[in-house]
Amino acid sequence: MLDRTGFDLTESExxxxxxxxxxxxxxxxxxxxxxxxxxxADVAEAITAVKAHQGGRRDAAAPTALNLIDDWREGSSYRxxxxxxxxxxxxxxxxxxxxxxxxxxxxxxxxxxxxRLWQSGIVYKEPLVDGAAVTIGWHTDRAYWRSCTSxxxxxxxxxxxxxxxxxxxxxxxxxxxxxxxxxxxxxVRYGRTFLGTxxxxxRRRLARxxxxxxxxxxxxxxxxxxxxxxxxxxxxxxxxxERPRIxxxxxxxxxxxxxxxAYDESGTLQTHNNDLAxxxxxxxxxxxxxxxxxxxxxxxxxxxxxxxxxxxxxxxxNHQEPQRE
Ligand SMILES: O=C(O)CCC(=O)C(=O)O
Numbered sequence: 001m002l003d004r005t006g007f008d009l010t011e012s013e014x015x016x017x018x019x020x021x022x023x024x025x026x027x028x029x030x031x032x033x034x035x036x037x038x039x040x041a042d043v044a045e046a047i048t049a050v051k052a053h054q055g056g057r058r059d060a061a062a063p064t065a066l067n068l069i070d071d072w073r074e075g076s077s078y079r080x081x082x083x084x085x086x087x088x089x090x091x092x093x094x095x096x097x098x099x100x101x102x103x104x105x106x107x108x109x110x111x112x113x114x115x116r117l118w119q120s121g122i123v124y125k126e127p128l129v130d131g132a133a134v135t136i137g138w139h140t141d142r143a144y145w146r147s148c149t150s151x152x153x154x155x156x157x158x159x160x161x162x163x164x165x166x167x168x169x170x171x172x173x174x175x176x177x178x179x180x181x182x183x184x185x186x187x188v189r190y191g192r193t194f195l196g197t198x199x200x201x202x203r204r205r206l207a208r209x210x211x212x213x214x215x216x217x218x219x220x221x222x223x224x225x226x227x228x229x230x231x232x233x234x235x236x237x238x239x240x241x242e243r244p245r246i247x248x249x250x251x252x253x254x255x256x257x258x259x260x261x262a263y264d265e266s267g268t269l270q271t272h273n274n275d276l277a278x279x280x281x282x283x284x285x286x287x288x289x290x291x292x293x294x295x296x297x298x299x300x301x302x303x304x305x306x307x308x309x310x311x312x313x314x315x316x317x318n319h320q321e322p323q324r325e
Contacts, residue, residue, distance in 0.1 A: 007299050013101045018108045026109045030177035030232035031216065034105050038223035042096055043160050049092035050122055050160070050246060053083055059091040063277035063293050069195070072124070079133040080125060080195075084273070087120035087250065088293065097250045102156055102225060103298035106252045109227055110152040114255025115298040116289060118145070118153060119274070121249045125168060125239035134238045135168070137193040138202045140176075141251065142230040144192060146270040148288065150257035153230040159220035160246040167245040168237040170226065173206075174214040177231035184208040188233060190264065202235075253294065259286040 009017075016035050018026070026032040038046070056073050062085045072081040087097040103115040125134050141155055163169045179185045188205050206213050218226040228234055239245040259281075262270045278290040288294055 007100050007104075009100055009104060013104075016101065017105060023109055023111065026227065026229070028178075029172075029174050029216075031172040031174075031218070031226060031228040031234075032109055033218060033220065034225045034227065036221060036223045037102055037105070037225045038096065038158060040223070043223050045092055046096055046158075046160055046248060047246065049090055049096075050124065050248075053086060053090050053093070053122065054081060054124070058089050059094075060089050062089050064273050066273070070121075072122075079129055079131075080136075081122065082124075083122040085120060086122055086248070087117055093120070093122075093248065096158075097248060098295070098297055100298055102158075102250060103252065105225070106154055106156060106227060106250075107254075107298050107300065110154055110252070110254045112152060112254035112256065113300045114296060116253045116255065116257070116294045116296050118148075118251040118253045118257075118288075118294060119249075120251065123157075123247045123249060125236075125245040127239055127242050127244055130238045130240065135199065136170075136236045137195065137199065138173070138188065138206060138233050138235040139191065139193045140189050140231050140233055141228075143190045144194070145230055145272060146190070146262040146264070147259055147272050147275060147286070148253065148257050149260045150254050151229075151231055152254045153257060154252055155228050155230070156250045156252065157218065157220075157226045157228070158248040158250070159218075159222055159224050159226075160248065161243060162222050163218065163220045163245060163247075164241070165217055165219065166239075166241040167243070168239045169217045169219055169245075170228075170234055170236050170247070171215050171217045172226075172228055173233040174216050176211070176213075176233040177229045179209065179211050182209070184210065186265070189231065206233075252297070253288060255299075257288055259288050 054072055066084055069078055070082055070084040072078060072083055086093045097120050107115045157170050188209055193202060220226060264270055274293060275286045277293045278286050281287045
């Protein structure tokens, strides 16, 4: 496994950390757009690495067998190109995704002292391809992470080109992480609708929540990064531009996150690929702090980057999930 640590930021990087006002914005809206965290050279390096990865190059094996749809390679019939676990399998992408700065921004936003990697990926939409096969349905990341105790987990989406409306940018439903825990909201919040669900049905589900649906496209500049909370509803449309829309994703856990046995409404145990990849604790639970799979990417050992006192708004207290032992 690729391994890197080192939790130091330069003065210039410290200047790009979110302010207390930014953190409050994130807590209110469920998303935040950071200043540019990756420069031209980083982005060029990432694009080269993405091409090599999709051409079949791997620097290390994936920690668990991946479905074909999560491990796109040239020749694949999938119209959307997804690649999971790239921060564990691709040296050059790992070097970018595991940089302390991006994790330090996540730590500030989640008001945690430690950030561990959860998952990582490439999301690549070819140009001029329309239709459901290249849209990403309204969903939350939490729907896929119910075996995690924390609802402060968050995702960073890194733009490898300027991303305008024509490209089908990631689009957030503002404030949806704070929607109340009603049956209609749960249908949206816990539906595994990233892929393959018809958009008219998703719109009906949203309407049934009775909540205001304000959509905010993440029109990022190249190298810019948006962050969203795991309960924020988001999705994206087709790429109708003439250029590929390429994003890298880094999914982060706060230091407090642990494994839990969680079941959905039909009583099915909720699992994640990390349950197969991570080592086990003495009590048999999955260890989501396994350093080979979920390395620590940031810890506030640096006095120049203090974490503010924990805010009273903690989304994890806003809803209950069914728990059965
Ligand atoms: O790339 C997209 O359009 C959506 C990605 C996404 O759902 C995520 O990063 O959580």
